[in-house]
Amino acid sequence: MSNPPAPAENAVIKTSCGEMTVAFWPDVAPKTVENFKRLARDGFYNGTAFHRVIKGFMIQGGCPHTKAGAKGTPGTGGPGWNIKAEFNARPHVRGVLSMARSSHPDSAGSQFFICHADARFLDRQYTAFGEVVQGLDVLDRIAGVPCAGSGGERSQPIERIAVESVRLVPAA
Numbered sequence: 001m002s003n004p005p006a007p008a009e010n011a012v013i014k015t016s017c018g019e020m021t022v023a024f025w026p027d028v029a030p031k032t033v034e035n036f037k038r039l040a041r042d043g044f045y046n047g048t049a050f051h052r053v054i055k056g057f058m059i060q061g062g063c064p065h066t067k068a069g070a071k072g073t074p075g076t077g078g079p080g081w082n083i084k085a086e087f088n089a090r091p092h093v094r095g096v097l098s099m100a101r102s103s104h105p106d107s108a109g110s111q112f113f114i115c116h117a118d119a120r121f122l123d124r125q126y127t128a129f130g131e132v133v134q135g136l137d138v139l140d141r142i143a144g145v146p147c148a149g150s151g152g153e154r155s156q157p158i159e160r161i162a163v164e165s166v167r168l169v170p171a172a
Contacts, residue, residue, distance in 0.1 A: 009168045010133065012166070013165075013166050014164045016162040017161060021169075022130045024130040025088075028129070029127050031084065033129050036112065039062075039110055039166075040166040044064070045163050046164065049074075049162050051156065052075060052155045052156070053155055054147075056143070061163050063075055078109030082106055082107050083099075085105040085106050088124070091118075092119040094117055094118060096132075097132070098122065098127060108127065114132060
């Protein structure tokens, strides 16, 4: 006898700029969705920050090195494990939630990004696993913050954009 499917859940990402609600796509990325939910349940994301912001492209968060007092370079941390990529046909368009990774396809762990605009060149190369269903105005606010940085990419927010919490709620 099989178990009934778990009730659908959304994630509410509470930031210093407001809240975004994300609906998951377990049909195309079940292990990625479960990994994100596990980290959210454990409070892993609470107190982190969006450390990379590129208006017209994406905002990136989920690095434990962005917590107050943490050591390590923002953008280089993770939960202590990697998950296998679940590339799929869902397009990387505005509001899509996807896993950040290094050059190795199976190197994602905790870092994620939300597309601020269409980024179809990422399709089937990064694991898309959900979408913002409420709070696109918050995405726009975060994407519009002033940034600095060295080299050609000026993507480090000048002011901290806190991820105060990520909590799971029943899907509406």
